[in-house]
Amino acid sequence: MAKELIGCLLVRNIDGETLSGMIVETEAYRGREDPASHAYRGRSPRNETMFGPPGHAYVYFTMGMHYCLNITTEPAGKAAAVLLRAIEPTAGMELMAKNRGVADVQRLASGPGNLTKAMAIDRSLNGEDFVTSDRLFVESGRPGASIMASSRVGVSAGKSNHWRFFLEGSRFVSRGRPAGAPRTHN
């Protein structure tokens, strides 16, 4: 699912304005069997939505200052989610720039914390249903894009799992590439 989301359009409607962007970078997280996952140690109030039905927003606060947006994937009871790490803005750039306090379009939403800040996403959207919501949803994107895979960013456990996906050559993906040569993955 993480790979399929690359190239799709993420849409956020807020205050009558539409913010959108093409998803260019994601990471997959699983449950019990994934040491890097919030759900690795089981259910808790924080990760509750990871155990809920698929297609919902799992939004959490981390590092004392950043929100991160995930989309749940597995059926209720089984924890798994895809972290949205970067988008290439396609609409509402002015409001995104205002939210971020920077003008450079390439850096508006390059990184999970930047993405949520640009799109004004916080814990109030935790649990939002991507299928029925008009505040936050995803539209199918362009097929055939060249997608690369690598190990995940900032993850010490499970480095052999290449569960980070990004659009080849995109200048909108986040910095901080993990060590090791990325491999193609189509």
Added chain:
DNA sequence: TTCGTGATACCC
């Protein structure tokens, strides 16, 4: 490379 920042989880 470092540092700010605060919730969370797990250990008393």
Added chain:
DNA sequence: GGTATCACGAAC
């Protein structure tokens, strides 16, 4: 209660 640990970003 305390505290280690973060699915980070930006400024150096």
